Amino acid sequence: MKPVELLRSDTPACRELLHFNNAGSSLQPRPVTDAVLQHLLLEQRLGGYEAAQANAEAGQQFYTAFAALLNCNPREIAYVENASRGWNLLLQAIPFDAGDHIVTGVSEYASNYLSLLHLAKTKGLVIDVIPNSASGQIDLEKLEDALDDKVRLVALTHIPSQSGVIHPAAEVGRLCQQRRILFLLDACQSAGQTVLDVNEIQCDMLTGSGRKYLRGPRGTGFMYVRHSILDFLKPATVDLSAISWLQRNHFEWRDDARRFELFEHYVAGKIGLAVAAQYAVDNNMIESAAVIQRLGHRLRQQLASIVGVRIHDSGFIAEASQCSHLGGIVTFNTPLPAETLQQRLQTQRINSSVLRQRNTRLEFEDRGLGDINRASVHYFNTETEIARFCDAVEQAIA
Ligand SMILES: Cc1ncc(COP(=O)(O)O)c(C=O)c1O
Incomplete structure (x- = not known):
């Protein structure tokens, strides 16, 4: 890791502020802000599409940087505008049947739980909320007891925004893998805060935000989708950039996680977030x-x-x-x-x-x-x- 003096000199706001709100939105290091500003200036000079073309390599680095951060293939990464959008895109793509159960924890992020509640009401699903043990971590015994053959999805927030606890994501992943239950991990607070290895955790899907411990720009996020489950998921929306339109009434999905992306997005923010992810890896x-x-x-x-x-x-x-x-x-x-x-x-x-x-x-x-x-x-x-x-x-x- 770089010496703290260097990390702080990369972070100009450290001189002005005492910032203990990194779980809300952290301070950007200079290279992140520079990358965003440079791209915005390029858009001013060249036009939006032309700037994206000129900076295409920086845009591509988004996928390689996140693949390095999460230990996966760049084709398993997609850009989204925030974690909640990514999480909902994935949730809505799971082909649930009425009566299916979703298991989550008592520390689940509020909007996630509310989305589950909404889906459960509209699709006739059942939500099982697993309590935490005395350590504040999800009770693994109770979780194991709940994982019967009605359970279609386990959705867990890795590090809740409302407590210092790190939930044992890899143990949860192991239980899910043994039973072939889908595992969606909310890594919003853990990305940039703790080591995240999707193969060790064995999650099938993971979502996160740019602005928190990753120190990226606001209005940016990312998601990981294990390649082997891609065709099982049914994206709720179709965008021209997510498919190949082969015949008037026929299209094929892209063969990577970018089938969840939309053509129009915050290009400068995506480039800035790529720099932030690489900064975290390099550090x-x-x-x-x-x-x-x-x-x-x-x-x-x-x-x-x-x-x-x-x-x-x-x-x-x-x-x-x-x-x-x-x-x-x-x-x-x-x-x-x-x-x-x-x-x-x-x-x-x-x-x-x-x-x-x-x-x-x-x-x-x-x-x-x-x-x-x-x-x-x-x-x-x-x-x-x-x-x-x-x-x-x-x-x-x-
Ligand atoms: C644990 C957790 N999950 C999800 C979110 C939502 O992230 P976003 O605001 O990027 O949608 C947050 C935001 O605070 C969070 O702390």
Whole structure:
């Protein structure tokens, strides 16, 4: 991994801000912003189609960079405008029959769960929600019990936006593979935060967003579709660029994941996201994931030592040198309303966020939580920033 000073000098905003909102939208490194701006200028000079043509290689790098990040073939990658769009495209392409079951976890991302609910209502499907165990991770025994022959899909959020937990995706993948059940992984918070190897995880489909731990532009996302399941899926929409139109009444789908793409897209953003994915790969995901985990643990430890602060990341042990199931997302509350604390920090140019119970109903209702605070660290953050953040929290609640 590059030395932190270099990573920070690549990230100009570090000089101005203390950014602990990487789970919301991280800070772009300079090469990403430069790539986006250069392409926009090219569009200004040449015209949109001509700029895309002139920069075609940069557009193609999207597929090779994500293949390297996820350990798959570039033909298994597609560009989408955000993770939710990709996730829904895949969900809607699965040929469900009435009565089929979908298994998900209590930490599933809110919009994912709502989409499942909508689909279940319109197609007569059944959703089984598996609780978490005491560690905050999905209960693998209960999951295994639920995986009977009615189950068509397991949909799991790898790292939830509302807790620091990393769910055991590879164990879930193994259970699904043994039973030949489709496995859709939401890697929105894990892409760029932790090592993602689709072969090790054995997921059939995976979706993610550009702006979070990958540090790409807003309005960008990606998905992975295992080549062997491509023809089993039935895309809900047909776009000229996704097919070959062979005869008046006959077309054939592209033989790769790009059959889910649309011709018109944010080309500059796609190029920027390709640079962000390559930046993550070049920076060594194993090392950067370890740094994020270490900083997350340190932040939890220091926050926990402040009177009035409660940490909500399940299974956190302050005395431990590390909690291997927890990542860079730290959730906590103080005697102040969560929003008041966030606003007080923001006046000092300290970015964090608020998790609202109404957006995390499944998990927060079960755990009896209201709105709480979230601080999410990245590898370019430092221990000095953690100390400054904790001082600011302490002063805000004094
Ligand atoms: C775990 C998780 N999944 C999905 C999403 C949705 O991503 P997008 O906003 O790119 O659609 C988010 C966004 O916060 C998320 O945290």
